[in-house]
Amino acid sequence: MSFPPKRAADNVLSSAPDLGAPEHKDYAMASLVPFDQRDGWIWFDGEMVPWKDAKLHLLTHALHYGSAVFEGERCYGGQIFKLTEHSERLKEGARIIDFEIPYSVEEIDEACRAVIQKNNLVDAYVRPITWRGSEQMGVSAQGNTIHLAIAAWDWGSYFPMEQRLKGLRLTHATYRRPDPATAPCKAKAAGLYMICTIEKHRAERAGYADALMLDYRGRVAECTGANIFFIKDGVIHTPIPDCFLDGITRRTVIGLAKARGYEVIERVIMPEELSDFSECFITGTAAEVTPVAEIGEYRFTPGQICETLLKDYMALVHPDAQAAAE
Numbered sequence: 001m002s003f004p005p006k007r008a009a010d011n012v013l014s015s016a017p018d019l020g021a022p023e024h025k026d027y028a029m030a031s032l033v034p035f036d037q038r039d040g041w042i043w044f045d046g047e048m049v050p051w052k053d054a055k056l057h058l059l060t061h062a063l064h065y066g067s068a069v070f071e072g073e074r075c076y077g078g079q080i081f082k083l084t085e086h087s088e089r090l091k092e093g094a095r096i097i098d099f100e101i102p103y104s105v106e107e108i109d110e111a112c113r114a115v116i117q118k119n120n121l122v123d124a125y126v127r128p129i130t131w132r133g134s135e136q137m138g139v140s141a142q143g144n145t146i147h148l149a150i151a152a153w154d155w156g157s158y159f160p161m162e163q164r165l166k167g168l169r170l171t172h173a174t175y176r177r178p179d180p181a182t183a184p185c186k187a188k189a190a191g192l193y194m195i196c197t198i199e200k201h202r203a204e205r206a207g208y209a210d211a212l213m214l215d216y217r218g219r220v221a222e223c224t225g226a227n228i229f230f231i232k233d234g235v236i237h238t239p240i241p242d243c244f245l246d247g248i249t250r251r252t253v254i255g256l257a258k259a260r261g262y263e264v265i266e267r268v269i270m271p272e273e274l275s276d277f278s279e280c281f282i283t284g285t286a287a288e289v290t291p292v293a294e295i296g297e298y299r300f301t302p303g304q305i306c307e308t309l310l311k312d313y314m315a316l317v318h319p320d321a322q323a324a325a326e
């Protein structure tokens with residue numbers, strides 16, 4: 001018996017939260033060559049394999065139980081920014097979800113560099129991922145092999161500078177960042193992104209770039225893939241990352257701000273306070289430093305501090321600056 005292929009819309013559960021009408025808009029990624037049909041090389045358990053052969057079996061534990069941890073890195077002019085910090089976070093994230101990657105941080109660093117070289121990449125995104133394999137298929141997976149793969153692809157600047165300086169439009173998310181007592185929130189674990197994708201889709205359908213998520217206590221937390229900062233009277237405020245990722249970009253930008261002499265306060269920020277701030281920006285490996293113009297009913301004007309930090313960050317990631325810092 002054969003079945004007609006299902007359309008994506010058939011898979012929407014009737015009990016799912018209201019995400020707004022599913023319109024068939026062309027989102028940025030839709031026009032790209034699908035990720036399983038590209039050319040190049042992927043580092044897969046210690047070997048370089050042709051991109052299209054880097055496959056998994058359907059009965060892989062990670063697919064069913066979310067037992068995977070990943071990284072997102074950017075390579076600028078052939079140099080991966082903060083590579084070792086990313087590899088360390090990957091190792092630690094795997095430990096948090098109860099497995100040990102069978103490669104050292106140095107070996108992971110080396111493999112990431114090899115992927116860049118093998119694919120002749122210069123400005124690129126690097127995606128290491130580690131996961132539990134397919135020996136056991138159940139909640140218990142004590143005997144499963146631990147895998148590691150690293151892919152990388154060409155990726156220039158996310159937005160043109162003029163557009164970035166105008167600021168993004170964000171909406172409010174419905175899901176909240178979970179309580180650390182209910183989820184391993186310090187790991188960049190695949191399962192934690194389930195709610196991020198739901199919220200990102202909801203925001204995009206409503207015409208926004210992203211959504212601001214609160215935490216389980218109702219405090220301002222972060223966006224679906226980036227940390228957030230606010231400015232008031234020349235002082236920078238950012239939420240304490242006690243239940244969400246303390247981004248490598250976040251920490252870098254705090255360092256840059258302090259080096260400029262700006263005061264940075266990490267504190268509890270409640271959503272009602274958003275009206276008090278004049279500037280807002282988000283940080284992340286993908287987003288870099290990107291100003292925000294609105295969050296729902298609140299408006300911000302990207303100004304001097306946003307622009308200074310954006311430019312300082314772009315100067316720091318430049319391969320010459322990276323080489324000088326080593």
Ligand SMILES: Cc1ncc(COP(=O)(O)O)c(C=O)c1O
Nearest residue numbers: 225226227245247248249284285
């Ligand atoms: C949910 C989330 N928060 C924050 C960040 C920023 O982290 P980083 O600056 O290390 O890329 C990311 C990006 O990986 C993310 O996915």
